[in-house]
Amino acid sequence: MPAPPFPATYLGMKARMPQPAGRSPSGSVEPSPLIRPARPEESHVIADIHVRSWRAAYRGMVPDAILAALDIHEHQQHWEKAIAASGRGAAVLVAELNGPIAGFISYGKRTPEDLPKDTGEVYKLYLDPDFYGQGIGGHLLRAAVEGMKRGGYARAVLWVLVANRRARHFYEKAGWRPDGASRIDATGADLRYAITLG
Ligand SMILES: CC(C)(COP(=O)(O)OP(=O)(O)OC[C@H]1O[C@@H](n2cnc3c(N)ncnc32)[C@H](O)[C@@H]1OP(=O)(O)O)[C@@H](O)C(=O)NCCC(=O)NCCS
Secondary structure (H helix, E strand, O other), X not given: OOOXXXXXXXXXXXXXXXXXXEEOOOOOEEEEOEEEEOOHHHHHHHHXXXXXXXXXXXEOOEOHHHHHHOOHHHXXXXXXXXXXXXXXXXXXXXXXXXXXXXXXXXXXXXXXXXXXXXXXXXXXXXXXXXXXXXOHHHHHHHHHHHHHHHOOOOEEEEEEEOOOHHXXXXXXXXXXXXXXXXXXXXXXXXXXXXXEOO
């Protein structure tokens, strides 16, 4: 039997295999997805989730014209390349929930800017809107943090829309904090969040 693509310490034992649903402190049932590297043939499904999640989450935050112009085929090409470029310190991971893919995360090396070279970046984290609010984003984020630690990064950053309060709260719950950097592009104003990878 071939070795799994990532050792258990990478994904966390709980995330290695589909598990019975657990109960959150509030009593709601949270699913335990299988977190694994994306396969090349999944670039279309990832692009589809990416576009639908943008349209569901960013309505009213990002100009409607940008949301309307999102093109799944363009995104698919991006994801084909990102999956092909995965290796040590860079990956596209998916959360699989009893078959269907519920969401994905991608990370890799931070493009050099004002930060040290051993800085990783979470590039994208998007769930299928049907799966928001069930803890699946946390499974993906923890797996990416473990992957970046294994890749030798000492810290990591990510960008989030100032207006995206739900995501900002989610990252803050996970220990990420704004590091003071900001930027503005066509989609709106972003804040940079950072975490030390201990
Ligand atoms: C942000 C995201 C990755 C978080 O993953 P998740 O699995 O939904 O995370 P959680 O289950 O911990 O929920 C996060 C918060 O969103 C809230 N939430 C979830 N679904 C919601 C919904 N449909 N409407 C309003 N709030 C919702 C939850 O109540 C929770 O808040 P709480 O901690 O106060 O209870 C995911 O919701 C998502 O993909 N959002 C859209 C895309 C996005 O914003 N990505 C981040 C880009 S930087």
